[in-house]
Amino acid sequence: MNESSKRENKEFLLKFYGSNSMQLFENAFSANIGKREHFLFLDSGCRPVRGKKKLNQCAKNLAKKIRQGPPREIQVFYGASNNICVVIPVRQGDNIYGYILAPASGNKPAKETLLLMKSFMDIALKEFQKEQELTRLYDTIRPRAIALSTIHTIHRLLSSTLDMDELIERMARLTLQVMRAGHCSIMLMDDSRNYLVPKAVIDLKNNLGKAHKKHRRIKLGVGTEGKVARTGKTVLSRNSICVPLVEEDIIGVICAKDKANNATFTKFDQEILLTLAEQAVIAIKNAQLYEEQKKMAYGSIRSLATLLDIKSPSMYTHSDKFVKIVIAIAEEMRVRGEDLRNLRYAALLPDTGRFTIPDEILKKEGGLSKKEYAIIKKQHLESLKILEPLEFLKPAMPIITHHHERYDGTGYPSGLKGKNIPVGARIMAVADAFEAMVTLRPYKDRGITIPQAIKEIEGNRGTQFDPGVVDAFMAVTNKPEFKNYFTAGLR
Amino acid sequence: MKNIKTILKNETQKKVLLFFNENPHCIDTAKGISVWVGCDTSAVKKALNKLVKEGALINHRTASTDAYSYTNQRAIVKKIERCIKNL
Numbered sequence: 229m230n231e232s233s234k235r236e237n238k239e240f241l242l243k244f245y246g247s248n249s250m251q252l253f254e255n256a257f258s259a260n261i262g263k264r265e266h267f268l269f270l271d272s273g274c275r276p277v278r279g280k281k282k283l284n285q286c287a288k289n290l291a292k293k294i295r296q297g298p299p300r301e302i303q304v305f306y307g308a309s310n311n312i313c314v315v316i317p318v319r320q321g322d323n324i325y326g327y328i329l330a331p332a333s334g335n336k337p338a339k340e341t342l343l344l345m346k347s348f349m350d351i352a353l354k355e356f357q358k359e360q361e362l363t364r365l366y367d368t369i370r371p372r373a374i375a376l377s378t379i380h381t382i383h384r385l386l387s388s389t390l391d392m393d394e395l396i397e398r399m400a401r402l403t404l405q406v407m408r409a410g411h412c413s414i415m416l417m418d419d420s421r422n423y424l425v426p427k428a429v430i431d432l433k434n435n436l437g438k439a440h441k442k443h444r445r446i447k448l449g450v451g452t453e454g455k456v457a458r459t460g461k462t463v464l465s466r467n468s469i470c471v472p473l474v475e476e477d478i479i480g481v482i483c484a485k486d487k488a489n490n491a492t493f494t495k496f497d498q499e500i501l502l503t504l505a506e507q508a509v510i511a512i513k514n515a516q517l518y519e520e521q522k523k524m525a526y527g528s529i530r531s532l533a534t535l536l537d538i539k540s541p542s543m544y545t546h547s548d549k550f551v552k553i554v555i556a557i558a559e560e561m562r563v564r565g566e567d568l569r570n571l572r573y574a575a576l577l578p579d580t581g582r583f584t585i586p587d588e589i590l591k592k593e594g595g596l597s598k599k600e601y602a603i604i605k606k607q608h609l610e611s612l613k614i615l616e617p618l619e620f621l622k623p624a625m626p627i628i629t630h631h632h633e634r635y636d637g638t639g640y641p642s643g644l645k646g647k648n649i650p651v652g653a654r655i656m657a658v659a660d661a662f663e664a665m666v667t668l669r670p671y672k673d674r675g676i677t678i679p680q681a682i683k684e685i686e687g688n689r690g691t692q693f694d695p696g697v698v699d700a701f702m703a704v705t706n707k708p709e710f711k712n713y714f715t716a717g718l719r
Numbered sequence: 720m721k722n723i724k725t726i727l728k729n730e731t732q733k734k735v736l737l738f739f740n741e742n743p744h745c746i747d748t749a750k751g752i753s754v755w756v757g758c759d760t761s762a763v764k765k766a767l768n769k770l771v772k773e774g775a776l777i778n779h780r781t782a783s784t785d786a787y788s789y790t791n792q793r794a795i796v797k798k799i800e801r802c803i804k805n806l
Binding site: 500 | 748
């Protein structure tokens with residue numbers, strides 16, 4: 229038997245010695261033959277398995293006897309003063325792991341009892357092996373199952389946002405957590421594909437966990453990150469790990485450094501980070517596609533607005549300042565995400581509903597007749613049909629459609645009242661009225677001053693306008709940046 | 720983190736904290752963690768939120784997912800480890 233097998237056998241014996249299965253055997257032995265406290269464990273070379281333990285003379289003699297003719301089955305030996313000692317080989321097939329020397333407390337045990345003990349030992353060994361197998365499975369599968377569940381959770385966390393900045397920062401924070409690292413950076417390739425641009429850098433030591441983008445770009449091939457981006461090969465060192473983000477081409481890298489407790493990054497870490505990088509690439513690509521889609525939608529709306537402006541300047545669209553006022557009020561009212569984006573779209577095309585309204589009605593100063601008002605109501609809805617084919621504008625349509633409603637229900641086209649009017653439409657109504665009052669338009673040569681317009685808006689609080697929106701508007705007008713919205717074109 | 724000993728008096732909190740100490744790289748939902756520690760999900764959720772409040776865990780919350788991970792503040796981790804050793 230070589231040294232390695234001897235070592236393995238000894239390890240097995242030591243584990244068996246402390247196992248529950250051995251306990252069961254000891255109980256059975258104590259009940260039938262002798263006390264368990266006197267058990268001695270010898271390895272296959274008849275040395276005590278607990279290295280420092282010295283054998284007494286009796287045990288030494290026995291060990292010598294066993295060495296001379298190692299028993300393959302349970303056997304009774306006679307020690308000094310004819311003491312009876314049962315020697316139980318711990319054996320499976322041909323492999324003998326060691327022996328248990330167990331003194332009997334009474335007479336020589338009957339053959340049947342010895343056979344029973346042998347069966348107990350076989351069962352105990354089998355149980356122990358099952359126990360070992362379960363432990364091995366637990367030790368190998370459980371960490372992987374936890375890691376798999378972690379990756380699944382990360383996938384859920386990453387796929388819940390399409391905002392690129394938010395996504396990259398979240399990715400960096402999650403990498404930091406999973407790798408138990410003190411530093412994480414995510415860099416993406418620039419358009420020239422010659423440089424890596426840091427998109428999120430988190431350093432727990434220096435930045436107290438804040439992500440920032442002030443780090444310098446890295447040339448491809450330079451430094452660990454640059455090399456990984458050029459070769460597409462992972463670099464794993466004691467203190468850092470850097471993996472490429474690969475779609476069809478390399479789009480960037482994720483790097484983690486400074487593992488907790490000065491531990492080293494392992495192959496397991498590498499495996500996890502590579503899986504995480506795969507998730508990251510999918511999430512980045514989704515976010516990029518979404519950004520492109522948003523840009524296309526925005527571009528289409530701007531084109532349409534430009535076309536409408538060419539036909540009749542400022543008749544169907546308002547200035548960029550109008551959009552800014554709408555967004556400022558909305559932000560003041562904590563409108564967020566998709567709702568804010570739809571409001572922005574609506575604010576770019578607020579008066580498309582005028583498209584088929586005759587110019588003489590639109591440009592008429594003073595009050596409208598009932599007939600003219602009826603035409604406006606009818607044509608407003610008619611005109612909006614030109615926006616219907618634009619699928620991405622669907623969520624913005626109620627805002628565009630209803631921003632001429634009045635809070636008291638006397639507006640058009642549907643006479644909606646109070647909170648039945650979409651919030652975006654209520655916001656746009658205030659901004660629209662404000663801009664109409666202070667802007668000089670081709671069909672209107674008189675405007676009023678900003679303070680007068682603000683007073684007018686406030687005066688119609690609760691009748692024409694939603695009180696909540698008016699409050700938000702007033703808050704916006706008190707902000708210093710508000711004045712910057714009106715540098716030209718307004719009085 | 721004020722008093723780890725008080726936290727450890729609650730059996731579910733103790734199990735969750737021991738789990739994260741043993742698996743510090745894990746990020747999972749309350750449901751997932753309840754499987755790993757073998758406790759009822761609602762009790763685990765309560766324990767997780769308490770541990771987040773105490774600074775032992777981090778909550779990663781999005782509109783659709785509520786996940787938890789171990790703190791990355793090394794001083795807190797050391798403090799927890801000292802207490803766990805004395806259990």
